[in-house]
Amino acid sequence: MNQQNNVDLIEQYLNNELSEKDRQELENKISEDETLAAELERRQMAHRMLDFMISENLRQQLTNLEAEDTKVVRMPARRRSMYALAVAASVIILIGAFFFIPTGGSLSNQQLALDF
Incomplete structure (x- = not known):
C-alpha cells in the first residue's frame, strides 16, 4: 500500500x-x-512522453485536415437568371401590346370622337 501511496x-x-x-x-x-x-x-519522463504524443497527434490531425480536399459547390450565377427574367418580361410586354393595338388601320380624330 505504501508503494501505491507514493505513486x-x-x-x-x-x-x-x-x-x-x-x-x-x-x-x-x-x-x-x-x-x-x-x-x-520515471513518472516525469512518462508525463513528458504523453505531452509529446498528444501534441504530435494534434499536429498530425491538423495536417490531415489541411490536406483534405474540400468539396466546392458552385452557385448558379444570378446574372444569367436575371437575363432570362428580363427576356421573358419583354416577350410578355410585346404580346400584351399587340392585344391593345387596334387592327384595321388608323381612325381619324373625328371618327374617334364620333365613336365615343
Whole structure:
C-alpha cells in the first residue's frame, strides 16, 4: 500500500495538486530515498512522453485536415437568371401590346370622337 501511496503522491506532485506542506514532505522523502527519486524520474519522463504524443497527434490531425480536399459547390450565377427574367418580361410586354393595338388601320380624330 505504501508503494501505491507514493505513486499517488508523485502523480499529485507532478500535477501540482499537493499543498505546500505535503510538497515539502515529498521532496524531503525523495532526497532521502533513491527508489522514490527513481520513481519520480520515471513518472516525469512518462508525463513528458504523453505531452509529446498528444501534441504530435494534434499536429498530425491538423495536417490531415489541411490536406483534405474540400468539396466546392458552385452557385448558379444570378446574372444569367436575371437575363432570362428580363427576356421573358419583354416577350410578355410585346404580346400584351399587340392585344391593345387596334387592327384595321388608323381612325381619324373625328371618327374617334364620333365613336365615343
